[in-house]
């Protein structure tokens with residue numbers, strides 16, 4: 001088997017994962033149902049590589065080589081020669097089940113089947129495929145080329161070999177893996193999303209403007225960016241989806257998504273990627 005990595009979903013996370021894998025020397029196939037998303041991803045990767053070259057973090061020749069290692073496809077058939085599959089499509093449980101059924105059918109024996117989900121149960125995804133021992137959570141942070149952490153999440157049936165190979169891949173692409181267990185939201189979003197949700201309640205109740213709330217958290221808590229700026233950056237649709245998973249999966253009303261967050265998503269004001277969220281871009 002080659003060491004090819006297939007990344008499914010070419011949105012903001014997928015393009016970042018493809019970027020760091022290609023820079024680390026892996027051949028990458030980036031797959032999306034939407035050709036426009038693939039074109040945009042390639043342009044974004046090139047722009048972000050250029051930025052690394054300008055900062056002196058990467059040689060021009062390494063940039064050219066990384067770009068040459070990335071191929072794109074609109075069909076899942078392209079995962080047939082991948083040793084490692086990383087799913088980074090939209091945060092929707094039914095969609096993940098559908099994609100994992102295809103991955104199970106098409107990925108070669110021995111491949112690792114990883115998901116970058118922010119909150120959906122790894123065990124639930126693994127429970128529907130024929131090789132649950134190969135399924136694992138590999139939760140990169142946004143923006144992937146910049147952020148150091150990869151949360152590695154074992155499902156109930158994940159094998160030691162799968163976990164070891166995932167930890168090795170994370171280290172190989174220059175990240176620091178931290179192993180945690182499979183509960184809704186894992187660790188990162190279990191702690192982050194209630195804070196973002198509370199910030200949205202503060203907007204809804206008129207406790208402060210988005211700018212005031214962000215300033216309080218930046219200056220008062222020493223956070224590098226405020227929770228509403230961060231929510232816009234993550235995508236308000238993704239924040240809502242994560243809160244829904246935590247609310248349903250943990251059954252505690254403290255995770256109920258703020259009605260104002262639902263309103264923004266219903267309007268299509270989902271943050272930076274749509275040009276408008278709590279701020280205008």
Ligand code: NAD
Pocket residue numbers: 008009010011012013014031032033034037088089090091092095099116117118119139140141142233234235238
């Ligand atoms: P995004 O909306 O930017 O991109 C999702 C991409 O998936 C789109 O390009 C879409 O066309 C594609 N897609 C949809 N259905 C598909 C299919 N059947 N096959 C292939 N591609 C398909 O979303 P994102 O922010 O990149 O999030 C992707 C995943 O990463 C989600 O599971 C999310 O929870 C997780 N995640 C997001 C963040 C973040 O900060 N945004 C951080 C960590 C993890």
